[in-house]
Amino acid sequence: KQEVTQIPAALSVPEGENLVLNCSFTDSAIYNLQWFRQDPGKGLTSLLLIQSSQREQTSGRLNASLDKSSGRSTLYIAASQPGDSATYLCAVPNSGYSTLTFGKGTMLLVSP
Amino acid sequence: KAGVTQTPRYLIKTRGQQVTLSCSPISGHRSVSWYQQTPGQGLQFLFEYFSETQRNKGNFPGRFSGRQFSNSRSEMNVSTLELGDSALYLCASSRDREGDIQYFGAGTRLSVL
Numbered sequence: 001k002q003e004v005t006q007i008p009a010a011l012s013v014p015e016g017e018n019l020v021l022n023c024s025f026t027d028s029a030i031y032n033l034q035w036f037r038q039d040p041g042k043g044l045t046s047l048l049l050i051q052s053s054q055r056e057q058t059s060g061r062l063n064a065s066l067d068k069s070s071g072r073s074t075l076y077i078a079a080s081q082p083g084d085s086a087t088y089l090c091a092v093p094n095s096g097y098s099t100l101t102f103g104k105g106t107m108l109l110v111s112p
Numbered sequence: 113k114a115g116v117t118q119t120p121r122y123l124i125k126t127r128g129q130q131v132t133l134s135c136s137p138i139s140g141h142r143s144v145s146w147y148q149q150t151p152g153q154g155l156q157f158l159f160e161y162f163s164e165t166q167r168n169k170g171n172f173p174g175r176f177s178g179r180q181f182s183n184s185r186s187e188m189n190v191s192t193l194e195l196g197d198s199a200l201y202l203c204a205s206s207r208d209r210e211g212d213i214q215y216f217g218a219g220t221r222l223s224v225l
Contacts, residue, residue, distance in 0.1 A: 043202055043218040044202065100204075
Protein backbone atom coordinates (compact mmCIF):
# COMPACT_ATOMS: atom_id res chain seq x y z
CA LYS A 1 0.00 0.00 0.00
CA GLN A 2 1.41 3.36 -1.04
CA GLU A 3 2.24 5.77 1.77
CA VAL A 4 3.15 9.42 1.26
CA THR A 5 4.97 11.47 3.89
CA GLN A 6 5.61 15.20 3.91
CA ILE A 7 8.23 16.98 5.97
CA PRO A 8 8.05 19.41 7.66
CA ALA A 9 4.44 19.51 8.80
CA ALA A 10 4.67 23.27 9.24
CA LEU A 11 7.13 25.93 8.19
CA SER A 12 7.35 29.64 9.00
CA VAL A 13 9.73 31.89 7.05
CA PRO A 14 10.23 35.60 6.47
CA GLU A 15 9.33 37.04 3.11
CA GLY A 16 12.03 36.68 0.45
CA GLU A 17 13.48 33.39 1.64
CA ASN A 18 13.94 30.41 -0.65
CA LEU A 19 12.50 27.21 0.79
CA VAL A 20 12.17 23.50 0.13
CA LEU A 21 9.26 21.22 0.92
CA ASN A 22 9.82 17.48 1.00
CA CYS A 23 7.67 14.56 -0.06
CA SER A 24 8.52 10.85 0.14
CA PHE A 25 6.61 7.81 -1.08
CA THR A 26 7.05 4.11 -0.38
CA ASP A 27 6.22 2.55 -3.76
CA SER A 28 8.51 3.92 -6.44
CA ALA A 29 6.44 2.47 -9.30
CA ILE A 30 4.53 5.70 -9.77
CA TYR A 31 3.18 7.12 -12.98
CA ASN A 32 3.69 10.73 -11.89
CA LEU A 33 3.60 12.98 -8.85
CA GLN A 34 1.45 16.04 -8.36
CA TRP A 35 1.90 19.03 -6.06
CA PHE A 36 -1.17 20.93 -4.90
CA ARG A 37 -1.83 24.09 -2.96
CA GLN A 38 -4.74 24.46 -0.57
CA ASP A 39 -5.84 27.73 0.99
CA PRO A 40 -7.73 27.53 4.30
CA GLY A 41 -11.20 26.05 3.85
CA LYS A 42 -10.80 25.83 0.10
CA GLY A 43 -10.33 23.13 -2.51
CA LEU A 44 -7.08 22.02 -4.12
CA THR A 45 -5.22 23.89 -6.83
CA SER A 46 -2.82 21.85 -8.95
CA LEU A 47 0.63 23.47 -9.04
CA LEU A 48 2.87 21.05 -10.86
CA LEU A 49 2.71 17.54 -12.23
CA ILE A 50 5.94 15.64 -12.86
CA GLN A 51 5.82 12.59 -15.09
CA SER A 52 7.86 9.57 -14.01
CA SER A 53 10.20 10.14 -16.95
CA GLN A 54 10.96 13.70 -15.86
CA ARG A 55 13.32 14.86 -13.16
CA GLU A 56 12.13 18.46 -12.85
CA GLN A 57 9.18 20.67 -13.65
CA THR A 58 9.07 24.45 -13.30
CA SER A 59 6.31 27.02 -13.09
CA GLY A 60 7.28 30.58 -12.26
CA ARG A 61 8.95 30.64 -8.84
CA LEU A 62 8.13 26.97 -8.26
CA ASN A 63 10.38 24.07 -9.14
CA ALA A 64 9.54 20.45 -8.40
CA SER A 65 11.98 17.58 -8.66
CA LEU A 66 11.39 13.86 -8.66
CA ASP A 67 13.73 11.01 -7.78
CA LYS A 68 11.79 7.81 -8.25
CA SER A 69 14.61 5.52 -7.22
CA SER A 70 14.84 7.08 -3.78
CA GLY A 71 11.09 7.72 -3.50
CA ARG A 72 11.44 11.46 -3.05
CA SER A 73 10.19 14.72 -4.46
CA THR A 74 10.93 18.29 -3.47
CA LEU A 75 9.08 21.52 -4.12
CA TYR A 76 11.36 24.54 -4.23
CA ILE A 77 9.80 27.99 -3.79
CA ALA A 78 12.03 30.90 -4.68
CA ALA A 79 11.76 34.37 -3.17
CA SER A 80 8.76 33.50 -1.00
CA GLN A 81 5.89 35.99 -0.63
CA PRO A 82 3.09 36.31 1.94
CA GLY A 83 0.68 35.19 -0.77
CA ASP A 84 2.46 31.83 -0.83
CA SER A 85 1.06 31.08 2.64
CA ALA A 86 -1.03 27.94 2.28
CA THR A 87 -0.85 24.18 2.77
CA TYR A 88 1.11 22.31 0.12
CA LEU A 89 0.23 18.70 -0.61
CA CYS A 90 1.90 16.10 -2.74
CA ALA A 91 0.05 13.14 -4.19
CA VAL A 92 0.77 10.06 -6.29
CA PRO A 93 -1.65 7.99 -8.38
CA ASN A 94 -2.80 4.65 -7.06
CA SER A 95 -1.58 1.92 -9.36
CA GLY A 96 -4.11 1.13 -12.07
CA TYR A 97 -6.57 3.81 -10.99
CA SER A 98 -7.35 7.46 -11.53
CA THR A 99 -7.27 8.14 -7.78
CA LEU A 100 -4.56 9.63 -5.59
CA THR A 101 -2.81 8.98 -2.30
CA PHE A 102 -1.95 12.21 -0.51
CA GLY A 103 0.58 13.26 2.07
CA LYS A 104 -0.73 15.21 5.04
CA GLY A 105 0.75 18.42 3.75
CA THR A 106 3.13 21.16 4.81
CA MET A 107 1.52 24.30 6.23
CA LEU A 108 3.58 27.27 5.07
CA LEU A 109 3.44 30.74 6.61
CA VAL A 110 5.40 33.54 4.98
CA SER A 111 5.62 36.65 7.13
CA PRO A 112 5.98 40.16 5.66
CA LYS B 113 -14.26 25.49 -19.83
CA ALA B 114 -16.09 25.18 -16.51
CA GLY B 115 -14.26 23.52 -13.65
CA VAL B 116 -15.48 20.91 -11.20
CA THR B 117 -18.57 22.16 -9.41
CA GLN B 118 -19.64 20.94 -6.00
CA THR B 119 -22.90 21.78 -4.31
CA PRO B 120 -23.76 22.81 -1.74
CA ARG B 121 -20.67 24.56 -0.42
CA TYR B 122 -21.73 24.34 3.22
CA LEU B 123 -24.05 22.04 5.13
CA ILE B 124 -25.05 21.78 8.75
CA LYS B 125 -26.75 18.59 9.87
CA THR B 126 -27.48 16.84 13.15
CA ARG B 127 -26.46 13.35 14.20
CA GLY B 128 -28.59 10.62 12.70
CA GLN B 129 -29.62 12.59 9.64
CA GLN B 130 -28.52 11.79 6.12
CA VAL B 131 -26.95 14.06 3.53
CA THR B 132 -26.41 14.10 -0.24
CA LEU B 133 -23.57 15.98 -1.90
CA SER B 134 -23.31 16.68 -5.61
CA CYS B 135 -20.39 16.95 -8.01
CA SER B 136 -20.43 18.01 -11.66
CA PRO B 137 -17.16 17.10 -13.41
CA ILE B 138 -15.37 18.96 -16.16
CA SER B 139 -17.05 18.35 -19.50
CA GLY B 140 -15.62 15.24 -21.12
CA HIS B 141 -14.26 13.80 -17.88
CA ARG B 142 -15.65 10.35 -17.13
CA SER B 143 -13.92 9.56 -13.83
CA VAL B 144 -15.15 11.14 -10.61
CA SER B 145 -13.47 10.52 -7.27
CA TRP B 146 -14.50 11.58 -3.79
CA TYR B 147 -12.20 12.37 -0.88
CA GLN B 148 -12.77 13.24 2.77
CA GLN B 149 -10.45 15.73 4.43
CA THR B 150 -10.20 16.06 8.21
CA PRO B 151 -7.53 17.76 10.33
CA GLY B 152 -6.49 14.47 11.92
CA GLN B 153 -6.54 12.09 8.96
CA GLY B 154 -5.78 14.41 6.08
CA LEU B 155 -7.17 13.58 2.65
CA GLN B 156 -8.60 10.09 2.40
CA PHE B 157 -10.03 8.44 -0.68
CA LEU B 158 -13.72 7.47 -0.48
CA PHE B 159 -14.63 6.04 -3.87
CA GLU B 160 -14.28 6.47 -7.60
CA TYR B 161 -16.91 6.21 -10.31
CA PHE B 162 -16.46 5.65 -14.00
CA SER B 163 -19.25 5.13 -16.53
CA GLU B 164 -21.87 4.92 -13.79
CA THR B 165 -19.97 2.11 -12.03
CA GLN B 166 -18.04 2.22 -8.78
CA ARG B 167 -14.55 1.26 -9.85
CA ASN B 168 -12.64 1.69 -6.63
CA LYS B 169 -13.52 2.09 -2.95
CA GLY B 170 -11.62 3.31 0.07
CA ASN B 171 -11.84 2.03 3.60
CA PHE B 172 -15.03 3.70 4.78
CA PRO B 173 -18.16 2.19 6.34
CA GLY B 174 -21.22 1.34 4.28
CA ARG B 175 -22.94 4.51 5.49
CA PHE B 176 -20.96 6.24 2.76
CA SER B 177 -22.29 5.54 -0.71
CA GLY B 178 -22.34 7.18 -4.08
CA ARG B 179 -23.52 6.98 -7.62
CA GLN B 180 -22.79 8.40 -11.02
CA PHE B 181 -25.26 9.40 -13.68
CA SER B 182 -25.05 9.00 -17.44
CA ASN B 183 -23.83 12.60 -17.79
CA SER B 184 -20.94 11.78 -15.38
CA ARG B 185 -22.37 13.90 -12.59
CA SER B 186 -21.94 12.17 -9.26
CA GLU B 187 -23.57 12.23 -5.86
CA MET B 188 -22.40 10.89 -2.56
CA ASN B 189 -24.66 10.07 0.33
CA VAL B 190 -23.89 9.67 4.00
CA SER B 191 -26.59 8.08 6.12
CA THR B 192 -26.94 8.11 9.91
CA LEU B 193 -24.51 10.97 10.33
CA GLU B 194 -21.98 10.89 13.15
CA LEU B 195 -20.02 13.76 14.67
CA GLY B 196 -16.85 12.33 13.11
CA ASP B 197 -18.29 12.80 9.63
CA SER B 198 -17.70 16.53 9.94
CA ALA B 199 -15.18 17.23 7.20
CA LEU B 200 -14.46 18.87 3.90
CA TYR B 201 -15.61 16.59 1.10
CA LEU B 202 -13.74 17.05 -2.15
CA CYS B 203 -14.61 15.78 -5.57
CA ALA B 204 -12.13 15.36 -8.40
CA SER B 205 -12.59 14.56 -12.05
CA SER B 206 -10.23 13.27 -14.71
CA ARG B 207 -10.46 11.84 -18.19
CA ASP B 208 -9.77 8.26 -17.15
CA ARG B 209 -6.28 6.96 -17.53
CA GLU B 210 -3.95 6.27 -14.65
CA GLY B 211 -1.87 9.34 -13.97
CA ASP B 212 -4.28 11.79 -15.59
CA ILE B 213 -4.34 15.14 -13.85
CA GLN B 214 -7.00 15.28 -11.17
CA TYR B 215 -9.00 18.51 -11.10
CA PHE B 216 -10.64 19.31 -7.79
CA GLY B 217 -13.76 21.20 -6.88
CA ALA B 218 -13.97 23.75 -4.07
CA GLY B 219 -15.47 21.15 -1.76
CA THR B 220 -18.48 20.84 0.51
CA ARG B 221 -17.95 21.66 4.17
CA LEU B 222 -20.17 19.38 6.27
CA SER B 223 -20.68 20.11 9.93
CA VAL B 224 -22.50 17.52 12.05
CA LEU B 225 -23.89 18.80 15.34
